Amino acid sequence: MAKVVVVTSGKGGVGKTTSSAALGAALAQRNEKTVVVDFDVGLRNLDLVMGAERRVVYDLVNVIQGDAKLTQAVIRDKRLDTLFLLPASQTRDKDSLTPEGVERVINELKQQFDWIICDSPAGIERGATLAMRHADVAVVVTNPEVSSVRDSDRIIGLLDAKTEKAERGERMEKHLLLTRYDALRAERGDMLKVDDVLEILSIPLLGIVPESMDVLKASNIGAPVTLADSRSAPALAYLDAARRLAGETVPMTIPGEKRGFLGKIFGRRAA
Amino acid sequence: MLTVNRVGIENEKLTKISNVLTDARSIRIKGRSFLALMLSPELPLAEWLARLDDLAGRSAGFFLERPIILDVADLDIDRHQLKALLDELAGRNVRVMGIEGGRPSLFEPGMPPAMRGGRPAPDIEVPAAEPATVETAKPADVRQDVQIARAPASMIVREPVRSGQSVIFPEGDVTVIGSVASGAEVIAGGSVHIYGTLRGRALAGSVGNTGARIFCRRLEAELLAIDGVYKTAEDLAPALRGQAVQLWLEGDSIMAERLN
Numbered sequence: 001m002a003k004v005v006v007v008t009s010g011k012g013g014v015g016k017t018t019s020s021a022a023l024g025a026a027l028a029q030r031n032e033k034t035v036v037v038d039f040d041v042g043l044r045n046l047d048l049v050m051g052a053e054r055r056v057v058y059d060l061v062n063v064i065q066g067d068a069k070l071t072q073a074v075i076r077d078k079r080l081d082t083l084f085l086l087p088a089s090q091t092r093d094k095d096s097l098t099p100e101g102v103e104r105v106i107n108e109l110k111q112q113f114d115w116i117i118c119d120s121p122a123g124i125e126r127g128a129t130l131a132m133r134h135a136d137v138a139v140v141v142t143n144p145e146v147s148s149v150r151d152s153d154r155i156i157g158l159l160d161a162k163t164e165k166a167e168r169g170e171r172m173e174k175h176l177l178l179t180r181y182d183a184l185r186a187e188r189g190d191m192l193k194v195d196d197v198l199e200i201l202s203i204p205l206l207g208i209v210p211e212s213m214d215v216l217k218a219s220n221i222g223a224p225v226t227l228a229d230s231r232s233a234p235a236l237a238y239l240d241a242a243r244r245l246a247g248e249t250v251p252m253t254i255p256g257e258k259r260g261f262l263g264k265i266f267g268r269r270a271a
Numbered sequence: 272m273l274t275v276n277r278v279g280i281e282n283e284k285l286t287k288i289s290n291v292l293t294d295a296r297s298i299r300i301k302g303r304s305f306l307a308l309m310l311s312p313e314l315p316l317a318e319w320l321a322r323l324d325d326l327a328g329r330s331a332g333f334f335l336e337r338p339i340i341l342d343v344a345d346l347d348i349d350r351h352q353l354k355a356l357l358d359e360l361a362g363r364n365v366r367v368m369g370i371e372g373g374r375p376s377l378f379e380p381g382m383p384p385a386m387r388g389g390r391p392a393p394d395i396e397v398p399a400a401e402p403a404t405v406e407t408a409k410p411a412d413v414r415q416d417v418q419i420a421r422a423p424a425s426m427i428v429r430e431p432v433r434s435g436q437s438v439i440f441p442e443g444d445v446t447v448i449g450s451v452a453s454g455a456e457v458i459a460g461g462s463v464h465i466y467g468t469l470r471g472r473a474l475a476g477s478v479g480n481t482g483a484r485i486f487c488r489r490l491e492a493e494l495l496a497i498d499g500v501y502k503t504a505e506d507l508a509p510a511l512r513g514q515a516v517q518l519w520l521e522g523d524s525i526m527a528e529r530l531n
């Protein structure tokens with residue numbers, strides 16, 4: 001059964017696109033056929049982060065408007081043959097997304113893929129509400145600071161009100177992905193602590209991704225961080241988060257908390 | 272009642288009975304409550320009826336078009352006497368919709384049905400007697416309690432109220448089992464109860480109710496208001512932050528104290 005996942009946040013620049021690519025690649029590495037869909041029409045980024053920008057011919061808007069078939073628009077990743085990208089259009093705006101068109105595309109993708117990861121644009125407008133509309137699961141990306149947390153809270157309210165699932169009276173499964181977490185700054189009190197964020201948002205935690213130069217490095221070479229360096233701290237966090245998303249129980253680690261010398265060695269060997 | 276976005280509502284009385292065998296259409300049965308007047312006759316009935324006539328004489332139509340419940344719990348009469356009483360009342364245009372407190376042997380077919388489970392409501396204003404007759408025919412002798420069959424309106428929200436959401440319930444109290452986020456608001460005609468952290472706004476007594484209160488398990492509110500008097504986060508004593516607190520109105524100021 002295909003699962004539709006929306007990666008959303010309300011606030012911009014918190015790491016939705018980074019997370020969509022990293023989780024998508026991590027799920028594909030589990031041999032599950034995965035497509036990452038860029039809903040950020042007009043400001044597409046996912047193709048760059050996934051290193052597919054020079055292979056884009058058709059995009060989501062072309063498929064919605066009937067100018068291209070889905071098979072023409074979906075791009076297979078060069079490194080992982082279970083990973084695919086459906087790019088957004090850079091030259092259109094979000095009004096070219098129609099509810100009927102999006103529904104048709106999602107239904108068609110569900111026939112072919114195990115995971116459909118929807119990278120939502122920032123905001124609470126049309127693009128964001130259409131990206132979440134058909135989701136089964138939501139990954140709420142939040143940075144440990146007050147404005148990001150409040151925007152996430154707003155998005156959680158919309159997930160519980162404006163999605164197909166909510167309208168059917170069902171409960172949307174929601175997970176918190178805390179990204180750009182800086183242990184030192186959290187300790188100094190410059191950032192919210194994990195517990196504070198969890199208390200405010202009261203949804204289950206999917207993972208904590210540390211602030212790291214490895215993310216920037218990965219996007220510069222056009223690879224999801226889980227593929228660029230699967231041993232890096234953010235990659236490990238995303239790989240664990242993907243396992244939790246797939247239903248596994250994986251113990252949670254807070255980045256920066258000392259695991260001890262032995263822990264580190266065993267952690268490496270197990271990976 | 273009005274809610275923005277989805278919230279759980281507890282005060283709907285709606286039962287659905289569907290006949291699985293025949294078709295998918297269902298019969299809807301809704302609960303509805305009305306305010307009924309309760310008459311409690313006393314013996315001797317002739318005198319009680321005279322007092323009733325006196326009341327009716329002073330205010331023609333007091334009983335007209337009002338649902339009337341007859342309370343016979345403390346009345347030692349038999350079925351024939353009850354039937355006679357009902358006829359007397361009918362002759363005065365008092366139509367009884369139900370009888371409370373009667374033994375089964377009192378009833379016979381064609382009588383109003385037996386009623387149970389009414390709840391007391393505030394006394395209804397009885398038309399004032401002429402000054403001259405105040406002492407002689409005090410309507411208080413006729414027990415004019417009004418029985419209300421409705422529970423006090425309240426709304427229970429079982430999930431956190433998220434940023435950007437409003438819960439608005441002018442009819443009565445709102446109880447939230449969870450937190451109220453920064454940028455969210457709860458507006459109640461009655462009191463507001465938050466079993467969680469109140470970070471957003473709480474407005475109690477929104478339609479004019481000086482007795483309304485705000486209770487929360489942890490106070491981090493952006494704005495608090497009771498009956499239109501408000502306090503912002505900056506006006507709050509720092510010692511109350513993060514505490515379990517109740518707030519009420521005294522005159523034109525909001526008072527607050529920690530709950531222990």
Ligand SMILES: Nc1ncnc2c1ncn2[C@@H]1O[C@H](COP(=O)(O)OP(=O)(O)OP(=O)(O)O)[C@@H](O)[C@H]1O
Binds near residue numbers: 009019120121213
């Ligand atoms: N864990 C991290 N450590 C360091 N930098 C990060 C991390 N996660 C994301 N970034 C950086 O933050 C910036 C924004 O990330 P990204 O584009 O994924 O956010 P977004 O939520 O998709 O933004 P938008 O709302 O504009 O779509 C990028 O420059 C990215 O490299």
Ligand SMILES: [Mg+2]
Binds near residue numbers: 121
């Ligand atoms: Mg993005």
